[in-house]
Amino acid sequence: MNALDKLGLATALAKARKSYQEGGVPIGAALVYHGTTPDTSNAVVLGCSHNQRFQKSSPTLHAEIATLEDAGRLKAAVYRKSTMYTTLSPCIMCTGAILLYKIPRVVIGENENWVGGEELLKQNGVEVIVVDDAECKDLMKRFIKEKPEEWNEDIGE
Amino acid sequence: MNALDKLGLATALAKARKSYQEGGVPIGAALVYHGTTPDTSNAVVLGCSHNQRFQKSSPTLHAEIATLEDAGRLKAAVYRKSTMYTTLSPCIMCTGAILLYKIPRVVIGENENWVGGEELLKQNGVEVIVVDDAECKDLMKRFIKEKPEEWNEDIGE
Numbered sequence: 001m002n003a004l005d006k007l008g009l010a011t012a013l014a015k016a017r018k019s020y021q022e023g024g025v026p027i028g029a030a031l032v033y034h035g036t037t038p039d040t041s042n043a044v045v046l047g048c049s050h051n052q053r054f055q056k057s058s059p060t061l062h063a064e065i066a067t068l069e070d071a072g073r074l075k076a077a078v079y080r081k082s083t084m085y086t087t088l089s090p091c092i093m094c095t096g097a098i099l100l101y102k103i104p105r106v107v108i109g110e111n112e113n114w115v116g117g118e119e120l121l122k123q124n125g126v127e128v129i130v131v132d133d134a135e136c137k138d139l140m141k142r143f144i145k146e147k148p149e150e151w152n153e154d155i156g157e
Numbered sequence: 158m159n160a161l162d163k164l165g166l167a168t169a170l171a172k173a174r175k176s177y178q179e180g181g182v183p184i185g186a187a188l189v190y191h192g193t194t195p196d197t198s199n200a201v202v203l204g205c206s207h208n209q210r211f212q213k214s215s216p217t218l219h220a221e222i223a224t225l226e227d228a229g230r231l232k233a234a235v236y237r238k239s240t241m242y243t244t245l246s247p248c249i250m251c252t253g254a255i256l257l258y259k260i261p262r263v264v265i266g267e268n269e270n271w272v273g274g275e276e277l278l279k280q281n282g283v284e285v286i287v288v289d290d291a292e293c294k295d296l297m298k299r300f301i302k303e304k305p306e307e308w309n310e311d312i313g314e
Contacts (some may be wrong), residue, residue: 059230060222062253068217073210076313096253096274097217101313105279117253156233 001131004040006083008032009131011048013109015063016087016139019050025154026049026139029063029086031071031103033078038105046082047071047087053154062154063087064094068101073144079103087136091155099124109136113144114155158288161197162264165189165242166288168205170266172220173296176207183296184208186220186243188228188260190235192267195262198262203239204228211283219311220244225258236260244293246273249313256281257290266293270301271312 001009008030015028030048034040047070052061061069064086079101084090087109090098095117098106105127111118112132121128144151158166165187172185187205191197204227209218218226221243236258241247244266247255252274255263262284268275269289278285301308 053230057230058226059218059228059258060225065217065222069215071216073214073216073310076310079313091253091257093250093253093257096248096250099217100248100250153230153233156236 002039004032004034004038004043004083005085005129005131006041007040008045008083009087009107009133009136010111011045012063012087013133013136013139015048016052016136019052019055019063020139020143022055024054025051025064025150026143027086027088029067029084031067031082031084032102033082035081037056038083046074046078051154054150060093062091062094064090065097068097075100076102083107085109087133089114089118089130090121091116092120095120098126105129107131109133110140112137113140159196160240161189161195161200161240162242162286163203164197164200164289165240166244166264166269167289168219169242170290170293170296172205172207172227173266173293176212176220177296177300179212180206181195181211182307183300184220184243184245186224188224188239188241190239192238195229195240203235204233208311209308217250219248220249221247221285222254225254231258233259238244240264242266243288245297246271246275247278249277252277255283261281262286264288266290268296269294270297 049066206223
């Protein structure tokens, strides 16, 4: 992992930990602009957040959606030179949001506890990198064991 | 169109008109529970709203997402016996949200001004009905002509 991806994923993971501490779904995300080359030289964290299902009683504020909200209204060109970091494989709604804004690169903390729309991202030319991060996995596994009903609600099951 | 679909689309269209009057993107939606049979006998409007890009400076509150938010947290079983009404063909993010919650039926006002993720919905077994409603078409066409940049922003262009 390069320095940019390390920073991006660490930012997402910090939000996931915060959500867990609040009793929420421990999934975090960050949207980072970097320009043409995905490195730290021109990087800006545009937004970062976590799943807000319990904190805001929201069925749509998954980590990635909440992160796009946190970033606010951006020009199309900005999204197209950014990376979305997320601690867990993005669901089909968040996959759709990434495709809507043509974010070209997605770095995923882990996809062992759950797999979302990764194939659809790849089919549409998005670069998908799965880091297989131990802390992302442990945090999510703990939550699913502790609150299985809440987790099912979050994925429409 | 049966009475349920007439009511659902009229509810969505009322929200689209309101958004236009507010200077916003004139797309409205409604989520209607009906049980196993899509008719009015047991129908409940769970939520309805409109695109909030300009009203709330939001990049993710498209009409369908705002409608899911308006409906709040629901049991998986409720979504699965409901119809999503929307005045315009849903974008890929809203398509993803419909698939996440396994909403089995989508009624679309029109897809002449823009086509979103209808094919992906159909590939996943969602019933898609396009009404080709004259007022939905006129309202959207007027907005795109009056505010082309705002419209492009809404679809990530």
